[in-house]
Structures are given as structure tokens and as C-alpha cells.
Amino acid sequence: MVKILEIVKDENIIFSEAEKKYGDYYLHAKATLEYLDLFLTNKVENEAYVFLMFFAQVNKSLKLALLSFLRAHNNQAGMNVRHAFEAFVLAIYGLKNPDLSLYYKEKGTLDELEKVNxxxxxxxxxxxxxVSANIKIIKKQxxxxxxHANLRQVFDNFSLHKDNIGEGFATSFFDEENTxxxxxxxNWLANNTLTLMQIVQDIKGNCTYINLADSFNKDIQQLSILGKQLRDQLQVEN
Structure with a gap:
């Protein structure tokens, strides 16, 4: 039987070992996800609220995805990333369509919400x-x-075994470790997070509702260079 408090303790141990296990990949991903809180200034206008509401969902889901990957919950991570991209589409749509009445109706039915999407x-x-095509490709992947549930996933936390007692199986709350x-x-998550912030910059254009940090271009360039170097390093190693 899996006890919830034991799971929490195990997850804390796993997370505390992340930097030692993943090194620069962890540090880069951590810095990138934390930059989501820094790439915009605090100076915003009322017209930015729709964008900010949806982007808060993007921010939260991407950070949950990182935590899930590190804690060996890969399906949970994937669902969070998909949610982040769906919220991102609504966020950048809100940047150009800031009237809140476009997103809310008195009935609040699912049909009405789907119309906005x-x-x-x-x-x-x-x-x-x-941008639309790239997001569709990522969501499909x-x-x-x-x-979505598939046979490939089940072997991450299910295994068959045979010993002197007989045949059996074992399950695990955590996915099989694969450093x-x-x-x-x-690294993929971090690099795509950087891309989302760059898309905000591109679509923002002359919009004055939100303002990018003064150091945005320099920060994004540094993080992007390191992200690409780490990706290239993986390809060489594998």
C-alpha cells in the first residue's frame, strides 16, 4: 500500500537531489522557469488583465511540469505542458483582445467557453x-x-518478474528512473518556455499594456545560448 505521507517524503528527497543528478540541465531549467516572474515589469494597465490572468496559468503549469519531470511523474508533466500551451493561446489572444466581456457570459456554460477557445x-x-503550427505540433507530440493513456507509458511504473517463489508483477508510484x-x-521544457516569452515580445509589438524588463533581450539571449549548448551536448552524448 502506498501511503500519501511517504510519497511526499520520497518526492522531497528526489527533488533535493535534482541539482546533483541533473547538474546544469536542472540549473538552466530552474533559471528559465523563474524568469517567467521577471520578464515583465510590474507596470501594467487595465487592458493587460486578460493576458495576465491567462499567463498566470501558463506560469503555474510550466513550473508544475518541471516539478513533475524532476519527481518522475512524466504523464503529469505532459498534461501540465499541454495546459500551459492552451492557456498561452488565450493569453496572447487576450493581449490583442483585452475586453473581458469577450471571455465571460452570464451563463458561463462550457459551450460559451469553447467558443472563446x-x-x-x-x-x-x-x-x-x-506560431499556431508549432503549438499544434507540440500538443500532438x-x-x-x-x-493520453497508451501501452508505452505503462512500463514506466509496471514490471513483471520471476523468482524462486514464482511469477508476479510490481508497480511503482514513480516512473522508472532515466537520468x-x-x-x-x-531542457526541452526550458527551451520551449524561452520561445513562449519571445513570442510574447513579438506579438506585443507596440502594445503598451505590458512592458518587458529592460534586460529582457540580454537575459533571453544568455538563457537561449545555454539551452542550445545543453541540447547539443545531449545529442553528442547520446
Whole structure:
């Protein structure tokens, strides 16, 4: 039987060992995800509220994804990343369509909410087709590998064994440890997080509702260079 308090203790141990186990991959991902709180200034106008509300969801879900990858909960990480990208589409749509009444109706039905999602996706298709196409590719990859149940996933925490007593099976609350794969995934997460912040910069344009940090270009460049170096290093090692 898996006890919840024991799980919490085990997760804390796993997380405390992350820097030692993943080194620069962990440090880069940590710095990138923390930069989500720093790349915008605190000076905003009322018209930015829709963007900020949805981007808060992006921020939270990406950080949960990093924690999930590090704690060996890969499906949970994938679902959080997918949620982050869906919220991101609504956030950048909100940057150009800041009227809150477009997102809320008195009934608040699921049909009404889906209409907003549909409008946001169509807007992105028309106004920023390359961004839209890349997001669709990432969501499809996540769906195929991590988000939806499939046979590939079950062997991450299920195994058959045979010993002198007989045949049996074992399950684990945590996915099977794979250090190199986790490095690859947190590097992928960090690099895509950087891309999302750059998309905000591109789509923002002359919009004055939000303002980027004065050091944004320098910070993003430094993080992007290191992210690419780590990705290239993985490819050489593997």
C-alpha cells in the first residue's frame, strides 16, 4: 500500500537531489522557469488583465511540469505542458483582445467557453500561422507520448518478474528512473518556455499594456545560448 505521507517524503528527497543528478540541465531549467516572474515589469494597465490572468496559468503549469519531470511523474508533466500551451493561446489572444466581456457570459456554460477557445485558435491561425503550427505540433507530440493513456507509458511504473517463489508483477508510484531522458525533457521544457516569452515580445509589438524588463533581450539571449549548448551536448552524448 502506498501511503500519501511517504510519497511526499520520497518526492522531497528526489527533488533535493535534482541539482546533483541533473547538474546544469536542472540549473538552466530552474533559471528559465523563474524568469517567467521577471520578464515583465510590474507596470501594467487595465487592458493587460486578460493576458495576465491567462499567463498566470501558463506560469503555474510550466513550473508544475518541471516539478513533475524532476519527481518522475512524466504523464503529469505532459498534461501540465499541454495546459500551459492552451492557456498561452488565450493569453496572447487576450493581449490583442483585452475586453473581458469577450471571455465571460452570464451563463458561463462550457459551450460559451469553447467558443472563446475556438476564436483564439482561429485568430492565431490567421495572424500568426507559424506560431499556431508549432503549438499544434507540440500538443500532438505530447498527446502521443505523455498526455493520453497508451501501452508505452505503462512500463514506466509496471514490471513483471520471476523468482524462486514464482511469477508476479510490481508497480511503482514513480516512473522508472532515466537520468538522460529527464535531462532531455527538462531542457526541452526550458527551451520551449524561452520561445513562449519571445513570442510574447513579438506579438506585443507596440502594445503598451505590458512592458518587458529592460534586460529582457540580454537575459533571453544568455538563457537561449545555454539551452542550445545543453541540447547539443545531449545529442553528442547520446
Amino acid at each position: 475556438s476564436l483564439a485558435r482561429k485568430w492565431l491561425d490567421q495572424e500568426h500561422p507559424e 505530447l498527446s502521443n507520448v505523455l498526455v 538522460e531522458l529527464t535531462k532531455e525533457r527538462i
